[in-house]
Amino acid sequence: MSRALFLLPAWSTFGRQSLMAEVAKAFGRADRVADRAVGGEAQLRRHFSTLPAHWAPAALTRQADAGDAAGAAWLRADPAHVRPDINGARLLGLGERLSLSQDDVDSLLPALKPVFGDSGFALDAPVPTRWYLRLPREAKLPAFSAPDEALGEDLFEHQPEGPEGRRWRALLNEVQIVLHNHPWNARRAERGLVPINALWVWGGGVLPDxxxxxxxxxxxxxxxxRALATVAGVAATRLPSAFEIGADAALYDLRRTRDLAALQRDWLMPALRALSDGTLTTLDIDAADGMRLRLARGQRWRFWRGAWVPPQPPSEQGA
Known part of the structure; x- marks a missing residue:
């Protein structure tokens, strides 16, 4: 027997998609855990603790990728595609979404290294989809938006602010000019790929102890x-295509799911069947909007409880 934890996106992500009757009934009979802080970072902090308690995604992924994150501050500087529009520009893709290869790294990195080197920062890319800036440990950094917060949005709303922010805005503008003029992007276009015309900087900090x-x-x-798990000494794998019983206390990150029907077919219904036959002892649901439920086999006798109704999207509340 084992326990499972599903991380889900905010329920509003699913819009008007409907829950199956069996899933709504099981959720209605579940134990409700008090709502907690919202957002993806808050979700991960509920299940991974860092000491000290600062949040440094770049240092964590760097440690998992290269094992050399200690002793410096780090920023992710992921290759990105930005598209101008009538109101400004929008971030439309970065990292794994851009079909990056080692050829991209070998062609673009030499042109970008001097831009950052003049500021005392070292740029490298141990993985084609994840590029990094190494900074002095005591470097002061403005707040940068995580990619999930900025994807598809106007970049003006995600500019770093304050005196340090102005410095970084100038630096990243110079990066965009270099990339815009680089002949490698014409080669990418010939292969039907979008240009890499920006770097998205985010996740700054030092590696926790x-x-x-x-x-x-x-x-x-x-x-x-996966980096958090690796640094914590926890087994880390890619997400399978459907639920399968794993080790005790297994976490499944389903936050990128947008199709509620597929989520129910491939994950929730198999997990509910495993609860019913005793293969699974508990199933924890943790959504990015703070909604948390705990399901267990004995709850099937709670006949008096009604079906669970997902929170309404903000635009529909009070309608």
Missing amino acids: AVSSAVSSAASDDDLV
């Missing part, structure tokens, strides 16, 4: 989740 977790395995397509 320790990372711990109550989960024993983590399955995710998010490199940060």
